[in-house]
Amino acid sequence: MRVAILLFVCTGILGIPAAGSPAGAAGSPEIGLLLLAIDVQRDHLRISEGMRISNPGPPVTREVRIALPPGAVYATFHRGLPSPREIAGGVVDSVRFQTGITEVAYSYALPAARELALTRVFPFRARRIEVVVRGPGVAVAVRGGRALPALRLGDQELRRWELRDVPAGSPVAVTLRGLPVARTWIPLAVAGALAAILAAGLILALRRGLASDGKNLTD
Numbered sequence: 001m002r003v004a005i006l007l008f009v010c011t012g013i014l015g016i017p018a019a020g021s022p023a024g025a026a027g028s029p030e031i032g033l034l035l036l037a038i039d040v041q042r043d044h045l046r047i048s049e050g051m052r053i054s055n056p057g058p059p060v061t062r063e064v065r066i067a068l069p070p071g072a073v074y075a076t077f078h079r080g081l082p083s084p085r086e087i088a089g090g091v092v093d094s095v096r097f098q099t100g101i102t103e104v105a106y107s108y109a110l111p112a113a114r115e116l117a118l119t120r121v122f123p124f125r126a127r128r129i130e131v132v133v134r135g136p137g138v139a140v141a142v143r144g145g146r147a148l149p150a151l152r153l154g155d156q157e158l159r160r161w162e163l164r165d166v167p168a169g170s171p172v173a174v175t176l177r178g179l180p181v182a183r184t185w186i187p188l189a190v191a192g193a194l195a196a197i198l199a200a201g202l203i204l205a206l207r208r209g210l211a212s213d214g215k216n217l218t219d
Contacts, residue, residue: 026062029055029097031126036172038118040135042180045112050105053080053124055097064104064123065092067219072108080104114181118174118194123167129163131174 032052039046067090068075075091080103084091095102101111110118130148134156137217145161152158166172 001026028057029053029060029102029121030124031076032101032128033128034122034129035132036120036174036175037132038130038134040133040176040179042110042111042140042182045110045116045118045176046107047110047118048105048107049120050079050103051126053097053102053104055099055102056097059096059098061094063092064095066090066106066180067097067121068171069110069118069120070214072110075108077106078107081106112176112179112181114179115175115177116179118176120172120174121169122172123168125168126166127164129166129172131161131163131172133159133174133176135176135179137178139177141175143175167193 030053034049034051034056037048037050039048064081065087066081066084077091081091081095084093095104110116131142131145136157140159140161142161144161145163145213148160148162150157150159163172
């Protein structure tokens with residue numbers, strides 16, 4: 001529970017305004033900010049992804065496909081996808097994007113070996129992606145990412161990277177080495193529960209601090 005509270009607080013701190021110009025052409029939703037949070041645990045990862053999708057034009061309905069990495073379990077969709085349907089490699093849903101901002105957040109757990117290459121793709125262009133990793137002693141590389149100052153909360157450190165202007169479907173590659181692995185991971189319900197708490201923190205981050213960005217998109 002201490003870990004869950006820590007991550008809830010940290011994702012709230014990360015809710016700062018995202019710089020950038022207003023979104024593109026009317027009727028073309030895009031991601032203003034996407035937070036990819038990786039919590040390294042023994043034998044598995046808890047991963048949450050939250051995004052603010054802006055639509056400066058009139059309301060539009062789009063089919064949204066969310067890809068999930070191989071081996072993902074306890075996928076939980078917290079916000080923005082009303083009726084996700086399972087497909088090969090992920091889920092799909094029909095989403096009504098009103099003028100302004102739509103928030104989407106979900107989480108999942110992933111078994112880990114000593115080294116893991118995580119590749120993520122997203123359904124819309126992202127003006128800014130922030131990758132946040134919690135895991136002492138774990139080596140992290142984000143391809144094409146720019147390192148940001150780490151956040152320290154007591155004896156915990158959250159390392160951060162930023163990517164900008166990532167096209168829809170373009171892979172975001174995160175490599176983790178030196179993961180703490182003791183045995184073959186057997187999924188536990190508690191992993192899914194704690195991932196849900198982390199996702200709640202991401203939703204809080206998306207709502208807080210970024211309001212000015214959303215206002216600019218709807219003015």
